[in-house]
Amino acid sequence: MAQTRAPRADAVRNRKKILTAAGEQITEHGPEVGMDEIAAAAGVAVGTLYRHFPTKTDLVAAVVAAYVARVADDAETALGRVEAGARALDELAAFLGRVVEASVTDRAVKAAAQTLGAEPGDRADEDRASAAVAAIIRAGQADGDIHDDVTVSDIYLLFSTAPTDQPPAARTRWLALVMPGLTTRAREAGN
Amino acid sequence: MAQTRAPRADAVRNRKKILTAAGEQITEHGPEVGMDEIAAAAGVAVGTLYRHFPTKTDLVAAVVAAYVARVADDAETALGRVEAGARALDELAAFLGRVVEASVTDRAVKAAAQTLGAEPGDRADEDRASAAVAAIIRAGQADGDIHDDVTVSDIYLLFSTAPTDQPPAARTRWLALVMPGLTTRAREAGN
DNA sequence: CTTTAACGTGAACCAGGGTTCATGATGGAT
DNA sequence: ATCCATCATGAACCCTGGTTCACGTTAAAG
Known part of the structure; x- marks a missing residue:
């Protein structure tokens, strides 16, 4: 196959700037x-945007x-921490908490992706995440901490609906309300 | 104040047809x-749409x-059934189930409303719902069935994010996953 | 240093969709 | 039966926002 010349340095720089800016802008506005x-x-x-991404959909997909x-x-x-001895339920809760936080930076992007019908170009990462979870x-x-019938798709189902447009306190509360559905024991009163 | 003439019969008819059609169309597409x-x-x-609703936003708001x-x-x-002796938790679960079902007919509308910045013209109905819940x-x-710290805003928080774009089975599953967060006891294994 | 292919630029283009308005139709009051 | 205010119509308007393209720039190969 023909040797394609290495991309120019400034092109690489711009591509990064665009990806970053796109993420921020979409998240914000x-x-x-x-x-x-x-x-x-x-x-x-x-x-320049169109040089790097043929379409807005493609740009969003990349983000x-x-x-x-x-x-x-x-x-x-x-998962690494769990294998090192950390309690799985705690790690799961913490992970989900981070996802909810991050999804504030993300929900909008996801919505955009859905609206534009953007397909995830890289299924591999999705699989990595699924496997680890x-x-x-x-x-x-x-x-014996997590209910036996809980599956990965349950996690997806639940967290595809995280309230990202809500203030931090509400998001925390939301997580507290949702977690009992995954565990074998009811939540503590004060939590 | 000046007596405004009663609206014409066909106008009333059309207004209804528009409202219905708008709901269906937005839900569907x-x-x-x-x-x-x-x-x-x-x-x-x-x-005719614009005769009845000055703007698309207004139309969506009406829906x-x-x-x-x-x-x-x-x-x-x-609430009436509860006052007549029905178990409150059961009624709440059933009600929420109906909301989730109905929200399939609704999510899109709500999204549209949010996108367009439509304000609910009638706060009264919202208050009625809140009071009853x-x-x-x-x-x-x-x-002793529902956790003491559960409030109406918890319900809003949870159900403003119901997975409406999911198939019925997933919605049922979602409800089962979410309910334990409201109750005092963990869910049954088979449920 | 020269050359050239890759890259960056931004004004202009174009389609889609909300909105308007001049014109014609119609329900209802007299 | 007549009149008119209300209502319906839909082609045209316009603006927003994604996309293109002819031209100027620049990084890197020789």
């Missing part, structure tokens, strides 16, 4: 930010992919 | 349905208001 605004935030012209990769890393790290769940079930 | 399509579904011209009114009625009926919760707490 919702999915309906104009390409113009994203370009401005990245300190770049509109045309989502980056987010999914981060989540996958997080999940695998959490599944392992944590199994560990928790072995401990 | 998402919030981004064109005014043209709504008009077509209602068997009416676009201009939302109608939905809220229905929910309020439902909540009050449920609050009363049911109190009854359930008196029974």
Whole structure:
């Protein structure tokens, strides 16, 4: 196959700036930010956006992919702690808490992706995340902390609905309300 | 004040048709349905939409208001049953189940409302619903079935995020996962 | 240093969809 | 039966926002 020349240094730099700016802008002003605004935030012209991403959908998809990769890393790290002896239920709760927090930075992006019909270009990261979460769940079930019928799709189901447009206190509360559905014991009164 | 003449019969008829069609269309094809399509579904011209609702936002707001009114009625009926001796927790669960079901017919509308910044024209219905739900919760707490710190805003928090884009089985599962957060006892294994 | 392919620029283009308005139809009061 | 205010119609308008493209720039190979 033909040797394609290595990409120019400034192109790489711009691509990063665009991805970052797109994430921030979409998070801040919702999915309906104009390409113009994203370009401005990245300190770049509109045309440059289109050089790197043929379509707005593709740009959003790329942003989502980056987010999914981060989540996958997080999940695998959490799994590592479990394997090192940490309590699975605690790790799961902490992980989910982080997801909810991060999803504030994310919900809008996801919504945009859905609206635009963007497909995750990289299924691999999704699988990584699923595998890690599944392992944590199994560990928790072995401990007798997590309900036996809980699956990864339950997690997805629950957290695809995290209230990202709510203030932090509400998000915390939400997590506290949702967790008992996963565990074998009812929640404590004060929690 | 000046006596405004009573509205014409066909105007009333059309207003109803529009409201119905708008609800259906938005539910079916998402919030981004064109005014043209709504008009077509209602068997009416676009201009007629604008005679009754000065703006798309207003139309959506009206649809939302109608939905809220229905929910309020439902909540009050449920409260009635509780006062007649029904178990509060059961009524709450059933009510929430209905809300989730109905929200399939609604989520899109709500999203549209949010997107367009539509304000609920009628706060009264919202208050009716809140009051009824609050009363049911109190009854359930008196029974010892519902956790003491549960409030109406918890219900909102949880159900403003119901997974409406999921298949029925998933919605049922979701409800089962969420309910334990409200009750004093962990869920049964088989449920 | 020269050359060139990759890259950046931004004004202009275009489609989709909300909104308007001049015109014609109609319900209801006299 | 007549009249008119209310209502319905839908083609045209306009604005927003994604997308393109002809031209100027620049990083890197030789």
